[in-house]
């Protein structure tokens with residue numbers, strides 16, 4: 001009797017958790033689509049939504065140093081969300097950002113480039129530090145606790161979702177946009193890397 005009850009409860013839970021899974025997958029898709037629409041609206045100059053992307057954050061860089069939006073005031077900066085286990089998009093983008101920073105020469109100190117992890121579970125500061133040693137030294141790899149990460153992903157309207165693989169491994173689906181933020185920390189536009197590093201650097205200089 002007891003066992004039958006338990007089994008029934010378990011199968012009910014199974015069904016409801018399966019439903020929750022489907023519902024949350026739907027919600028995530030919806031959020032991603034809405035996020036994309038917001039971003040597109042933000043590309044139109046002069047609309048109020050532009051300022052709705054970005055904002056205050058408290059995170060920690062690869063040296064364990066706290067970083068907030070106040071540390072970036074007065075300098076335009078790039079923000080890219082990704083993770084160190086990413087097989088292609090992230091390393092490619094970080095390489096391209098590195099090329100832009102190199103093209104800036106000494107002016108690279110007048111900007112910042114943040115690589116914000118969407119996988120803080122694995123991307124701790126030491127892991128970020130090791131990973132970023134292959135890229136331009138100006139890049140800062142930032143992570144944070146669950147609440148800090150949720151807040152920054154929300155304010156940048158980032159979509160990030162864990163995708164289970166084999167043997168307990170997983171990858172992350174994520175927004176692969178490079179955000180250009182101005183001196184005031186306001187979103188300008190997605191930063192275009194489909195051009196020469198010199199052209200991209202010249203574009204970035206306009207916001208100094």
Ligand SMILES: [Cu+2]
Pocket residue numbers: 082083086087088089090091174
């Ligand atoms: Cu990636």
